Amino acid sequence: VLFVNTFSQILTPIEWSYVVDKKQLNVGDSITLTFIAEIEDLWYLYSFGNNDINSELSPTFIFNKNDTYGLIDGVIPINPKTKYDSIWEGNVKYFDREAKFIQKISVLSKTPYVSGSMSYKVCSDIEKKCITLEKEFNFYAKGPVESEVVLNTIKQNNDLSSLFSFLFFSFLAGLLAILTPCVFPMIPITVSYFANKNNQIKTFSEALFYGVSIVLIFTFLGVILSVLVGPQTANELATAWIPNILFFVLFVLFGISLMGFFELTIPSSLITSMDKKSEQGGYLGVFFMAFTLVLVSFSCTGPLIGSILVQSASGLQIKPILGMLFFSIAFAFPFTLLAIFPKALESLPKSGKWMITLRVILGFVVIAFSLKFLSVVDKAYHFDLLNRDIFLFIWTTLFLILTFYLFGFIKFPEGYVGNLGIKTRIVGLTFGLITIYIFSGIFGNKLPLLAAYLPQQQSTYFDLLSFKRKPFYDLDNQKNVIYKNSKYADILNLPHDLQGFFDYDEALIYAKKVNKPLLLDFTGHGCVNCRDIEARVWSEKIIRDILNNKYVLASLYIDDKTMLPKDEWYISQYDGKIKKSIGKQNADFQITKFNNNAQPFYVVLNPYSEKMIIDPIGYELNLQKHLGFLEQGLKRFYDN
Secondary structure (H helix, E strand, O other), rough: OOOOOOOOOOOEEEEEEEEEEEEEEOOOOOOEEEEOOOOOOOOEEOOEEEEEEEOOHHHHHHHOOOOEEEEEEEEEEEEEEEEOOOOOEEEEEEEEOEEEEEEEEEEEOOOEEEEEEEEEEEEEEOOOOOEEEEEEEEEEEEOOOOOOOHHHHHHHHHHHHHHHHHHHHHHHHHHHHOOOOOOHHHHHHHHHHOOOOOHHHHHHHHHHHHHHHHHHHHHHHHHHHHHEEEEEHHHHHHHHHHHHHHHHHHHHHHHHHHHOOOOOOOOHHHHHHHHHHHHOOHHHHHHHHHHHHHHHHHHHHHHHHHHHHOOOOOOOOHHHHHHHHHHHHHHHHHHHHHHHHHHHHHOOOOHHHHHHHHHHHHHHHHHHHHHHHHHHHHHHOOOOOOOOHHHHHHHHHHHHHHHHHOOOOOOEEOOEOOOOOOOOOOOOOOOOHHHHHHHHHOOOOOOOOOOOOOOOOOOOOEEEOOOOOHHHHOOOHHHHHHHOOOOOOOOOOOOHHEEEEHHHHHHHHHHHHOOOEEEEEEOOOOOOHHHHHHHHHHOOOOHHHHHOOOEEEEEEEEOOOOOOOOOEEOOOOOOOOEEEEEHHHHHHHHHHHHOOOOEEEEEEEOOOEEEOOOOOEEOOOOOOHHHHHHHHHHHHHHHH
């Protein structure tokens, strides 16, 4: 047998990764460590059980002993294969493509650390080569899960606060949909359908059924999304690149369509079919008339419905249903009311050029909103192509063009002309002021009214007097060096020149070193409410001073897509899946440690016990309440 050592090329036909079946632990637990080997084609790894042929074939695992863990039995291979080996002239146990070995340990410390080394032999029958290799390994896991009672309460409060604003947004979207050019002209058609009937009781019941049918049709769309998208999938939908790019393209197309450059319509054959069925009369005819209205309105209501469904893609699984329910109630109400009281139609304004102008305005707003989806992808994957200044410049350009349109300087296709007199000029002046407001953000204005939809504010701003970028705040240079050299600081950042970490373990070690409480900020690139808190609360000097000087801050992004080295992967205790990225591990840490998956979510920990000092808070815009939370955390930490 020839064992080949090649000097011209170092052969490493195996890659190892290590996972733990639990990441949050209690003293006394037993856990399983898994060694996973990816083996190149044409190569195989010898397993245990080959001592009869050659004792040197079996792998060797050596564990470095310490007081944080104890071994339970030995290393066990998982389902090795058996074959006749021509090299050793006998049956051997081996792995090809993938190998797994497990070792159970008992946990003797809240933060067990397992390290060691292994040696193993790989061979290839084709290349007639065998190689003996060595590899060091290490596993690390964290401490126990916090109490579920308080955390469930916080999650419910967070969900409710977010839910009320979401439902209000959905209801307003339904009212706005009525004013769109696809819907408003349908009002007299609807009223005429019911106005010619002599039986008032029947008219009332059919009109009511008409409204209920509209609500049911729209809400059914929410039911479908709710069934298809669970809470974990919802977060992926909100941050993954494919759906966000798709939403961006669709919203841009909707916006251009609203401006009149082309028409997005439902196939005419489908609308004609529904319209014919509505002529059958009775309740069935009323239902198909409602269905026809929904289809006809889609080219204008599509962006509004899309906004609701996107906003519902995080939080409670029932949000899509509730969102479409509130949208459809607002949408159906005037149709139902006017069907019951048709004479009220005479008081409504006639559709005309004002509606065309409204449609163009909506087109610009939809395109501006579409950039939010592009920004989420840009931040989550660290492309860094769409920073705050570029984002604001694009918005400024869009609303400047809209302002010119409203003053009659620009015309759009098919008679889309903005010059409608004094009312339109007032609207134009309003959008002109909005344009100036947005533009001021490039020069340092925090834009609190829009901050939730903008990328994080940068640490510098463009100064017109010196014509160069300047920092917003004076920094403690000594601490700034520590934070700038911390893990992930090259790809992640904090707003308003706040100083902190992006890795829990690193922040924990530093908090112990400086004897300060640890503030965990569970956040996300796609978290609108997180940006709102940062712009309207964390930007205040009194909050900034506390965060920078009295706490150690750790911002943990739950949707960051950066892949980690294989030796940092682990199997989640929550869902049994391997967590491979920064975001996946932070999201899993929040769920398993704090039984919560909502953002923003703020937790004050004692770094020595890793226990919560006070109850966490979520989306809290009240400055005094947020300040009280931070001050109470400090008091509890130093009192104990």
